[in-house]
Amino acid sequence: MSAAGFLSQLLQLAIALTLAPILVGWVNQCRAWLSNRSAPPLLQPYRMIRKLFHKDAVVAEHASWLFRMTPYIVFAAMALAAAIVPSLATDLPFARAADAIALVGLFALARVFGALAAMDIGTAFGSMGARREMFVGFLAEPALLMVLFTASLISGSTSLPTIVDTLAHREFAIYPSLAFAGVAFTMVSLAENARIPIDNPATHLELTMIHEAMLLEYSARHLALIEWASALKLFNYSCIGLALFLPFGIAEGSADWLAILGATPVLIVKLAVGGFALALIETLSAKLRIFRAPEFLGTAFLLAVLAMLVNLMLGS
Amino acid sequence: MTQIPIWAQLINLLAAVLLLLAFAMLAQRRVLTLINLFAAQGFALASSTAIVAFATHQPHLYWSVGLTLVLKVMLLPWLLHRLILKLDVKWDVEGLINIPTTMLLGIVLVVFAFNLALPISQLANTVTRATLGIAMASVMLAFLMMITRRKAIPQVIGFLAMENGLFFAATSATYGMPMVVELGIALDVLVAMLILGVFFFQIREQFDSLDLQHLEKLKE
Numbered sequence: 001m002s003a004a005g006f007l008s009q010l011l012q013l014a015i016a017l018t019l020a021p022i023l024v025g026w027v028n029q030c031r032a033w034l035s036n037r038s039a040p041p042l043l044q045p046y047r048m049i050r051k052l053f054h055k056d057a058v059v060a061e062h063a064s065w066l067f068r069m070t071p072y073i074v075f076a077a078m079a080l081a082a083a084i085v086p087s088l089a090t091d092l093p094f095a096r097a098a099d100a101i102a103l104v105g106l107f108a109l110a111r112v113f114g115a116l117a118a119m120d121i122g123t124a125f126g127s128m129g130a131r132r133e134m135f136v137g138f139l140a141e142p143a144l145l146m147v148l149f150t151a152s153l154i155s156g157s158t159s160l161p162t163i164v165d166t167l168a169h170r171e172f173a174i175y176p177s178l179a180f181a182g183v184a185f186t187m188v189s190l191a192e193n194a195r196i197p198i199d200n201p202a203t204h205l206e207l208t209m210i211h212e213a214m215l216l217e218y219s220a221r222h223l224a225l226i227e228w229a230s231a232l233k234l235f236n237y238s239c240i241g242l243a244l245f246l247p248f249g250i251a252e253g254s255a256d257w258l259a260i261l262g263a264t265p266v267l268i269v270k271l272a273v274g275g276f277a278l279a280l281i282e283t284l285s286a287k288l289r290i291f292r293a294p295e296f297l298g299t300a301f302l303l304a305v306l307a308m309l310v311n312l313m314l315g316s
Numbered sequence: 317m318t319q320i321p322i323w324a325q326l327i328n329l330l331a332a333v334l335l336l337l338a339f340a341m342l343a344q345r346r347v348l349t350l351i352n353l354f355a356a357q358g359f360a361l362a363s364s365t366a367i368v369a370f371a372t373h374q375p376h377l378y379w380s381v382g383l384t385l386v387l388k389v390m391l392l393p394w395l396l397h398r399l400i401l402k403l404d405v406k407w408d409v410e411g412l413i414n415i416p417t418t419m420l421l422g423i424v425l426v427v428f429a430f431n432l433a434l435p436i437s438q439l440a441n442t443v444t445r446a447t448l449g450i451a452m453a454s455v456m457l458a459f460l461m462m463i464t465r466r467k468a469i470p471q472v473i474g475f476l477a478m479e480n481g482l483f484f485a486a487t488s489a490t491y492g493m494p495m496v497v498e499l500g501i502a503l504d505v506l507v508a509m510l511i512l513g514v515f516f517f518q519i520r521e522q523f524d525s526l527d528l529q530h531l532e533k534l535k536e
Binding site: 174176177179180294295298299302303305306309310312313314 | 322325326328329331332333335336339343415416419420422423426427430446447449450
C-alpha cells in the first residue's frame with residue numbers, strides 16, 4: 001500500500017462525506033427552480049443535520065437495541081461504500097476489501113437493517129414502509145447486479161477500480177451494451193434512492209411514501225445520521241454511474257497528488273450536471289402507482305439483461 | 317482486442333436499437349404508439365442498410381434503402397393510421413398475458429435465438445455477422461407479439477415487424493440480397509397490407525369487433 005494511495009483514500013472519503021449533503025441540497029435547489037419556486041439555500045441539508053444533532057433524541061418505549069443501532073449501521077455501510085466506489089482515483093487500498101457484488105450486498109445490508117428497525121417499533125406506517133422498501137429493493141437489486149455484470153464482462157473483472165481503469169483507458173468505440181446498461185442503471189438508481197417515479201422524497205402523505213414512512217419514529221441524532229446516510233447513498237449511486245459510464249477525468253492507476261487534485265473539480269462538475277439531470281427527470285415524470293413499480297423495474301432488468309446479451313453476442 | 321471499423325460498430329449499434337424497438341413494441345399497449353414504433357424500426361433498418369451500402373460500395377442497396385424509407389417509414393404507417401381512423405379503433409391494446417411475463421418470455425426467446433445463430437454466423441465471413449442473432453431475435457419477438465395479441469391490427473404490425481427482422485438479417489449478415497428478391501418482398505408486403513386492410517373491414521362487418529378470438533368459434 002503506497003502512501004499516496006492511502007492519502008487519496010482518505011481524501012476521497014472526506015470529499016464523499018462533505019459533498020453528499022451538498023449534492024442533495026443542489027438537487028433540491030434545481031427542483032425548486034424547475035418548478036418555479038424559490039430555492040432553499042445549498043447548505044440547507046447541513047443546517048438540518050446540525051439542528052438535529054443539537055436536539056435530544058426521543059426513542060419509543062418498546063424500541064429494542066435494533067432500533068437504536070440501525071442509524072449507525074446504515075451510516076457505516078454507506079460510508080464504507082463511499083470508500084470503495086472509485087470517484088476520484090482508482091488507486092484505492094480499501095477497494096480491495098469488496099468488489100462490485102459485495103458492494104450490492106453492502107447496500108442490501110443497510111436496507112435490511114432499515115426495514116427491521118422500522119418494523120421493530122410496531123407502528124402501522126413503519127411496517128408498511130418496510131414492506132414496500134423490501135418490495136422495491138427485491139426488484140431493483142437483480143437489475144443493478146446485471147448492470148454491474150455487463151461492465152464486468154467488458155473489463156473482465158468484478159473489482160470496481162479495475163473496471164473503471166479499463167473503461168477509462170479503452171480506445172474510442174461504440175458500446176451499445178453500455179448504453180443499455182446506462183439507461184437501466186438510471187432507472188435502478190431512481191428507485192433505490194426513493195426518487196420520483198417510484199417514491200417522492202418530499203412527500204409526507206401517508207399512503208404514498210415508502211422511504212419516509214420507515215423514518216417516522218426517528219428523531220434527533222438518529223434521524224440526522226439516517227438523512228446523512230441517504231445523502232451518501234445518492235452520492236454513491238451517482239459516483240458508480242459516473243465511474244461506469246463517464247469515467248473520463250478520473251485519476252488512473254497509481255496517480256500522483258496533482259492528478260488527484262485535478263480530478264476533484266471534474267468530479268464536482270460531473271456531479272452538478274448529474275444532479276441537474278436527476279432534478280429534470282423528477283420534474284418531468286409523475287409518480288407511479290406502487291403496483292406499476294414491477295413494470296418500471298422489470299423494464300430496467302430487461303434492459304440490463306439485453307445489455308449483457310448484446311455484449312456477449314456482438315462483443316462490444 | 318481487435319478493433320472493428322467504425323461503420324461496423326454503427327451497424328452493431330443500430331442492431332441493438334432494432335432489438336430494443338422490438339421489445340418496446342412487445343410491451344406497448346397503445347395501437348397508435350405501436351405504429352410509430354414500427355416506423356422507427358423501419359428507419360433504423362433503412363439507416364443500417366444505407367451504412368452497409370456505403371461501406372461495401374453496393375449501389376443497388378441504395379434502392380432498397382429508398383424502398384424501405386418510402387414503404388415502411390411512410391406508406392405503411394400512413395395506411396395503418398388511416399385504417400385506425402376509419403375503423404375508429406384508438407383503443408388500448410391488451411395482451412393475452414401481462415407485460416412483465418411477456419418481457420421475460422422475450423428474454424428467453426432472445427437467448428434461444430442467440431444460441432441458434434451462433435454456429436450459423438461463424439460460417440459467414442462478413443464483419444457484421446454477429447448481428448444475425450439479433451435479427452433472428454427480432455423475428456422471434458415479432459412472432460411472439462403476433463401470438464400474444466388478440467386484436468387484428470397489432471397482429472398485422474407484428475407480421476410487418478417480422479419482415480423487418482428478416483430484411484435486417486439479409487442486409488447485415490450477407491450484405492444484401494439480389495435486387496429482384498428485394499423488390500418481390502417489398503411488393504409482397506405492400507399487397508399483404510392492402511389485402512389485410514380489406515380483411516379488417518370484413519371481420520368488423522361480421523363480428524362488430526376486431527377481436528380475432530371471435531374467429532375461433534364455430535357457427536351453429
